[in-house]
Structures are given as structure tokens and as C-alpha cells.
Amino acid sequence: MAESKNYYMICYDIRDPKRWRKAFQLLKGYGESLQYSIFRCRLTQRDREKLRWELEKILTPEDSLLIAGLCDRCVERIQSCNRPEAWTVRHDCHRVF
Template identity: 35%
Template sequence: MARELLYVDTNHVLDSKRWREVLRLLNGFGHWMQLSVFQCRLTVRRRSEMKASLQGEMNMAEDHSLIIDLGPADGMEVRVESPGKPYETPKRQATVV
């Protein structure tokens, strides 16, 4: 099995239609945390696919996305502080395609 890395993707998309498309796209790659922030467990190949897909949806002159590499996903305990509504850690589960 390919090694997964943990990423946080944050994005700023100016057009509301493009923003909705980017959110729809990122839902296929990771777990929505809030507004324009996603937590993603990805292999290097899936990260490349996500980046290429984002570039296809975004206006590269107006929008941007930050893909932050947090390191190997296995064994990493993600600690999130969430003043206000409690943050729920995503549950890992198999997805049949």
C-alpha cells in the first residue's frame, strides 16, 4: 500500500460558482473542516491529482490554494482546538467505488 501523507488545504476562491466547484472537488479528496479548509490523507499520486484538479477549476490569476504537508499520516495524532462548536475528528473507513 502506498504511503499516505496528511495535508491541510486552504483556499481562497473569489467567484462563488468556482468556490462551490472547488468545495465539491475537495470533498472527494478529504474531510471538510470549515468553510475553505480541508484535511486530506493522500498518497503522492492523489496529491498530484488533487492539485491538477484544483488548477482546472480555479482562475489562477484570482484564486489560490495552500496545500500544507503535515508529514506521514500513519501514527499521527491530529490535535485541533475549536473554541465554539466542537470539532469532530474524521473517522477512517473503507469506501467502495
């Protein structure tokens, strides 16, 4: 049975440009950039933990990381006022049993 995927909003504040670029490149492989330090990712629980582990190798104690899980109801209520196309939801969430 396939693992279910959930949306996560990942935000970070990284003080060093070199570490910032590494984190940015890593996150580009997992999701899409909404702003320079904010990503939207659709991940399984296993992928989320793998991403967190990979980011922890890049970050130092002076950096900040926030991974916010979003339920389906939260995703439906998101308002993207300036760029409405920035948070379009794909409805390809079919599961084959």
C-alpha cells in the same frame, strides 16, 4: 507495495462563487471539510498531485490555494480547542507486506 498516505490541510480563497462550489465539491470527494474553505485530506503523493491538477483547472490567477503537508508528529500536536472532535486521527495505518 502500497503507497503511504499523509495528512494534508488544504486551504483556498476563491473569489467567484461558481468556482468556489466546484472546488468545494471536488474536495468533498478527497477529504472532509473542517470549515468552508479548509479541508483535511489523507492522500498518497499521487492522489495529492491529481487533486492539485484538478484544482488548477478550476482556479484562476486571482484565486489562492495552499496545500500543507503534515507529518505524523504535526498531526499529533494539533489542538482543536472549540471542537475537539474536528481532528480525530484514525489509526488504521496498517500496511501488509
